[in-house]
């Protein structure tokens with residue numbers, strides 16, 4: 001049986017997570033304390049329930065422990081987010097993903113047993129900043145404090161050059177994991193594969209090395 005998800009808190013983030021999971025054909029139960037939010041989301045998830053997630057009896061009645069993953073998307077009310085996470089942990093939910101407001105909130109969430117803490121605004125802010133500085137960067141995923149994956153558009157100066165000619169690994173210490181264009185995605189690029197202007201390179205590396213590579217793509221340095 002495929003995974004079952006519950007999303008608690010249907011603000012912009014929670015409702016987007018819930019809708020996307022439902023569109024991916026997963027069963028999703030969405031919970032919010034606010035009746036209006038329930039009305040707004042009733043057609044985009046499997047079940048939509050009005051409940052206070054800080055109420056243990058309510059959570060039990062919903063059979064919350066039977067869900068594989070519970071996403072806590074209560075942002076502003078840090079107390080409710082922490083209380084909900086503790087209850088989910090106590091009720092035996094295996095995977096609990098929680099949206100945090102700040103580092104301290106995140107620290108508390110990990111201490112009480114959150115499996116993963118996310119910072120959607122911070123992450124999106126970092127992506128937008130990268131894209132502003134380097135318009136060739138389409139996407140940016142932070143893997144840790146030091147390592148990231150970027151999607152970068154190949155510039156004119158890379159046209160008709162192979163990976164071995166560009167010597168990306170040796171010169172910049174980054175690895176090209178995939179090359180995408182309109183027609184196909186090559187997930188195991190060969191050293192002799194030719195790059196064309198406009199191809200999208202998916203590159204993994206240390207942030208410092210990625211910056212050097214981005215500089216090369218943008219300015220030829």
Ligand code: ATP
Pocket residue numbers: 008009010011012013014031032033034037051052053054073074075076077080
């Ligand atoms: P976003 O940025 O995603 O729009 P936010 O970080 O501003 O959201 P809030 O608006 O504070 O977050 O909360 C998100 C949702 O969580 C709201 O719809 C709110 O009604 C719901 N919520 C808050 N407390 C509880 C609770 N105890 N039980 C269930 N839902 C709750």
